[in-house]
Amino acid sequence: MIWLSSRWRIAVMVLPAVVLFTLFFAYPVLYGVGYSLTDAQGFSAPRLIGLDNYAALGDDPFFWLSLKNTVIILVVSVAFLVPASFALALLMQQRIRAAGALRALLFGPAIVAPILVGLVWVFILDPRVGLLNRLLVPLGIPEIQWIGGDSLTPYSIALVFSWASIGFAMTIFYAGLQQLPDDVMEASSLDGATRWQQLLHVTVPMMRETIGIVSILLVTNVFKIFELVYMLTGGGPVHRSETLVSYMYFVTFTSQRYGAGMAIAVVVLVLGALTSLVYLALARRGRSA
Amino acid sequence: MTSATVTGRETAPPPAPATERRPGRVRHRPTRSPAAERRRRVRTRIIVAGIAYLVTFLVVLPILWIVLLSFQQSDQILSDPFSVQTLTLENYRDAIATLPLVQMYKNTIIIAAVAVTIGTTVSFMASFALTRMVFRRRGVQSALLLYFLAGLAVPVYVLLFPVYRLDLALGIFGTYAAVILPYAVVSIPFNTLLLTGFLRGMPGELEEAAIIDGAGLFRVCWSVVLPVMRPILATVVIFNVVYVFNEFPFVSVLINDPDLATVSLAVSKFQGQYSVNYGGMMAAATLVLLPQLAIYAVLQRHVIAGLTAGAVKG
Numbered sequence: 339m340i341w342l343s344s345r346w347r348i349a350v351m352v353l354p355a356v357v358l359f360t361l362f363f364a365y366p367v368l369y370g371v372g373y374s375l376t377d378a379q380g381f382s383a384p385r386l387i388g389l390d391n392y393a394a395l396g397d398d399p400f401f402w403l404s405l406k407n408t409v410i411i412l413v414v415s416v417a418f419l420v421p422a423s424f425a426l427a428l429l430m431q432q433r434i435r436a437a438g439a440l441r442a443l444l445f446g447p448a449i450v451a452p453i454l455v456g457l458v459w460v461f462i463l464d465p466r467v468g469l470l471n472r473l474l475v476p477l478g479i480p481e482i483q484w485i486g487g488d489s490l491t492p493y494s495i496a497l498v499f500s501w502a503s504i505g506f507a508m509t510i511f512y513a514g515l516q517q518l519p520d521d522v523m524e525a526s527s528l529d530g531a532t533r534w535q536q537l538l539h540v541t542v543p544m545m546r547e548t549i550g551i552v553s554i555l556l557v558t559n560v561f562k563i564f565e566l567v568y569m570l571t572g573g574g575p576v577h578r579s580e581t582l583v584s585y586m587y588f589v590t591f592t593s594q595r596y597g598a599g600m601a602i603a604v605v606v607l608v609l610g611a612l613t614s615l616v617y618l619a620l621a622r623r624g625r626s627a
Numbered sequence: 628m629t630s631a632t633v634t635g636r637e638t639a640p641p642p643a644p645a646t647e648r649r650p651g652r653v654r655h656r657p658t659r660s661p662a663a664e665r666r667r668r669v670r671t672r673i674i675v676a677g678i679a680y681l682v683t684f685l686v687v688l689p690i691l692w693i694v695l696l697s698f699q700q701s702d703q704i705l706s707d708p709f710s711v712q713t714l715t716l717e718n719y720r721d722a723i724a725t726l727p728l729v730q731m732y733k734n735t736i737i738i739a740a741v742a743v744t745i746g747t748t749v750s751f752m753a754s755f756a757l758t759r760m761v762f763r764r765r766g767v768q769s770a771l772l773l774y775f776l777a778g779l780a781v782p783v784y785v786l787l788f789p790v791y792r793l794d795l796a797l798g799i800f801g802t803y804a805a806v807i808l809p810y811a812v813v814s815i816p817f818n819t820l821l822l823t824g825f826l827r828g829m830p831g832e833l834e835e836a837a838i839i840d841g842a843g844l845f846r847v848c849w850s851v852v853l854p855v856m857r858p859i860l861a862t863v864v865i866f867n868v869v870y871v872f873n874e875f876p877f878v879s880v881l882i883n884d885p886d887l888a889t890v891s892l893a894v895s896k897f898q899g900q901y902s903v904n905y906g907g908m909m910a911a912a913t914l915v916l917l918p919q920l921a922i923y924a925v926l927q928r929h930v931i932a933g934l935t936a937g938a939v940k941g
Contacts, residue, residue, distance in 0.1 A: 342844045343761040355753035355815055362812035363778055366789030426682060434676045440683045442927050449923050449930060451873035453891045457912055458689050461696060467704060467905065469692050509931055510938045551938055561782060565875050583784045590788050591880060603785045614780035
């Protein structure tokens with residue numbers, strides 16, 4: 339390739355991506371970080387105020403509430419999804435009629451726009467018109483405020499997120515299971531291992547890396563949950579059901595406190611970057627193994 | 628998959644090939660008679676299949692519910708949504724009359740086509756240069772690669788407000804370009820990850836032969852490298868098209884003209900637009916959902932590969 343690697347040829351190939359990426363990605367990130375250090379809001383000219391926005395976040399109960407909600411969604415959905423989708427992938431390995439069709443159906447929700455997922459689930463979770471209470475109330479269970487109440491919304495969002503992600507996670511596990519070498523399984527069953535022992539001592543340890551990757555992907559996706567909040571509750575009542583990004587969106591665009599909004603955005607950025615570092619460490623260890 | 632050939636949920640199945648390959652399983656339960664063993668295995672298989680079908684049903688249920696409601700009169704939805712005697716097509720007449728279906732699909736397709744073309748093209752060019760061409764200083768090469776890949780760690784939410792300001796400053800706010808450019812650019816990190824990964828595993832002899840035959844850089848890329856990269860490019864394109872179709876945060880900030888609304892933006896307005904006309908809202912949702920699911924049904928394998936690329940090796 340050395341013959342075609344003159345300086346201008348390299349420039350022609352690389353520059354379009356570099357220019358676009360710098361203008362619409364790198365520069366905006368720096369701009370956002372810079373804005374988080376100002377008191378910019380509405381139409382007034384921004385003034386530099388150092389870390390005041392971050393200090394103010396510490397005193398903002400809604401920020402802590404949105405962080406708490408995000409953590410609830412994270413813990414509930416990851417704790418449920420990882421074992422559930424793993425179990426589902428194991429099930430799908432068994433000989434089931436039309437297993438291929440089942441896997442395709444399970445993956446289906448992953449391609450539906452999150453905004454549409456939100457709309458669909460309004461009609462499941464809404465206390466009055468929703469399917470859930472329609473089924474439960476006739477059984478004598480009192481009307482439950484799945485969404486829009488005081489405390490249940492983050493759990494309901496975790497449920498919706500799990501619905502949308504279970505097929506996706508299952509697919510990754512399934513692909514991982516397919517790649518396990520057959521001879522190890524055969525050897526362990528010849529050695530007299532029961533199915534259960536095989537699962538615990540052979541399959542799970544060999545899948546450790548995939549389990550890590552799925553968990554991190556789910557964590558990353560939880561940090562991106564926005565549309566569900568937007569459609570299910572709009573963050574209400576009084577910001578009780580916000581996630582970090584939905585609250586950032588509110589502060590920035592609805593109440594137009596750009597400086598404060600960008601401070602939350604930087605918190606999201608740091609959390610995202612940390613998650614990616616963990617992912618990178620896992621992926622690298624997997625490659626060298 | 629041999630699953631399709633397996634029959635017999637009431638009758639005992641013929642000895643399965645998979646079992647024959649693992650004689651150990653039977654040998655370690657010597658106390659059971661072969662018949663009891665077979666019955667036990669049939670029972671397990673029925674339970675396993677039952678769970679699999681049940682879970683799948685639960686996952687599909689919300690979609691079925693929406694489709695049922697879309698055929699139900701709005702007042703019926705409040706009183707008795709399960710009744711099947713009152714089904715009507717009226718909601719669809721409503722939805723088709725009020726929903727600018729053609730317009731929103733046109734907008735989305737234009738935006739997706741241009742954004743994905745730009746994003747894939749510039750990513751391919753950069754990836755080719757960063758893996759194949761010989762830089763005078765190798766440090767520049769790896770630094771550039773790292774620069775693009777670092778974008779993977781950045782949640783796009785950080786970009787919303789800055790890009791909004793940038794669009795205003797560039798005078799493209801409120802045009803297709805307002806979302807096309809950020810969509811193209813946020814795809815660069817992931818595209819670069821997949822494309823450089825593929826290029827590294829691809830032997831360079833073909834290119835060298837072409838160069839010796841007198842091909843220029845463009846010919847090498849277009850006629851030699853691109854054809855070989857078709858599968859990975861399909862993955863990249865599918866991933867990005869699905870992203871653009873489903874994206875909401877950017878479009879909600881950068882497009883405020885309803886005539887330019889994408890499908891996602893239009894759906895976000897349904898609750899306000901139809902308010903208590905639940906039937907109309909559900910018919911509209913179904914009209915958006917079904918084409919997507921139909922395309923998915925046809926391209927299923929590719930879509931799944933595209934959306935799990937990066938997490939699944941090989």
